[in-house]
Amino acid sequence: MDRSGAGDNNKETETLNLLTSTQVVIQDVLKRLGLPQGVFEILKEPLRMLDVRIPVRMDDGSVKVFSGFRAQHNDSVGPTIGGIRFHPKTNSDEVKALAMWMSMKCGIADIPFGGGKGGIICNPRALSFGELERLSRGYVRAISQIVGPTKDVPAPDMYTNSQIMGWMMDEYSRLRKFDSPGFITGKPLVLGGSEGREEAGALGAAICIEEAAKIKGLPLKGARVVIQGFGNAGSFIAKFMQQSGAIVVGISDVYGALYNPDGLNIDYLLSRRDSFGTVTSMFDGTITNEELLEQECDILVPAAVSNQITALNAQNIRAKIVVEAANGPTTIEGTRILSERGILLVPDVLAGSGGVTVSYFEWVQNKQGYYWNEEEVKNKLRKKMTSAFQQVYEISQYTNVNMRIAAYMVGVKKLIEASQFRGWI
């Protein structure tokens, strides 16, 4: 049974470049679907990539110029959609790969959008509130020509939040000279945000955990869960796991990790974490993020950064299920090793599709000017996530591939079909 990460390519040297490894997976999927190399030329990079430089007046009167990007992978299905991250280490290749994953997520979640993504190289911790606002507004002015409610719809991602979305929506509305809530999602409720948007990414991942646990015959009540990252995604997943009766035995942030086999006091940790998702520095006796990943548990949820489970540590992972709430936490070799060991890996493009699904719901509500309550949003999300999970799992079973390849098969097929009907290929 071939449950490798990337078919014939799985013996290649491990690459940590997200763009290159995404291309390897897409090539593998095209081969399996019997599609020609010409199709790869369309899918291998975003169709559009804008590099911008944003001058910002700093509080001390000086001007600092920040670099940013907006990638639009493929708009054959519909406008593009995807978050904006503020991070000192983001770069052009990362943003391109993230846009490609968004295309996959949209296809898997069956929403009428293609993938987009944006990023600014900055350390938001080092910026004042005013500097952050001027940077956010400057970015919108820089990308305004290629974005809009029927072109490309941004959203929050790492180190961006509803306040930043509010400033960005206001800037876009001022430029266009009419109120444009549908320009961006993840806004505050009072500006046309959707109920349930903030926790949507985490709820989507939690629904995937429930489905994966059913497959493994693992009751969630009493299951031991380790979560890497305690930001928007990780902290809400911890809360949902606790509500399901699972025991969260480990969490982490950028500074370190906490592990207690008897369970952590999640309510206390939630009350003490800061807006950047950090909490561990309050405690003595922390372990490293690397050590956390290898601790005894039933379910491991990487919910922080990419390239965490690799050829170097995949043999030591002790979980039965790995659900990728973060983007790109497991490399191709890591995927291959986990799959060979019978560990069920739910890939990022499926487990992380809850956020973009509710972004789509927010855009729909903005368009119709009529808003759903939290229960309606969550029920609609649950329906989409369970059907996406089942579709991907079934394909993985009858084509003998791991769930990452199966998920990409769904996403790629959607793009190909739309491109064919448009006459692009």
Ligand code: NAD
């Ligand atoms: P966030 O900024 O709210 O939190 C990030 C967390 O990761 C923090 O706890 C931070 O301390 C920790 N962290 C940062 N660098 C780390 C490192 N090197 N090692 C260990 N921990 C580190 O971000 P978020 O919104 O929670 O997103 C986390 C991941 O989930 C990202 O990959 C993001 O793209 C993905 N994601 C999030 C959503 C969502 O709805 N928030 C949806 C889909 C995907």
